[in-house]
Amino acid sequence: MNLSNLKPAAGSVKDGKRIGRGQGSGMGGTSTRGHKGAKSRSGYSRKRGFEGGQMPLQRRVPKFGFKNINRIEYKAINIDTLQKLAEASNLTTINIDTLKEAGFISSSQLVKILGKGTLTVKLDVTANAFSASAIKAIEAVGGTVTTC
Secondary structure, three states, X not given: OOHHHOOOOOOOOOOOOOOOOOHHHOOOOOOXXXXXXXXXXXXXXXXXXXXXXXXXXHXXXXXXXXXXXXXXXXXXXXXXXXXXXXXXXXXXXXXXXXXXXXXXXXXXXXXXXXXXXXXOOOOEEEEOEEOHXXXXXXXXXXXXXXXX
8 A cells, every 4th residue: 555546435525516517417507506686696795794685783783882992901909819929928029920920910911909808918019000998008017019
């Protein structure tokens, strides 16, 4: 056996339909496209959202809302999360790199520290943004807040 005499298994390969080769083939005439209409013509492609002339859904449903292109999206991390992270790995400084290593954020995300929970460990925290309650809670324990 070699590459020159390889063949597919018997019955595994079918011949393709020969469309439009006369009435005797059974697929002549309209060439399996039915009668008339846009779908029977060559070059036909239906436009996205076209519903046969009926008013399409995207035009029937009212438009609402708006997307602010200047919005800055932050990943919110609470103080109780920082407390658990500091206790688990004996940290005194927490920055964006330590949060990435711990799996809380991805490399492209911005971080905002929020004030939910309680903090008992003195921490030096560096992040992109802080809520007022988070700053108050971190500084109350003797920690420092740095915005990068």
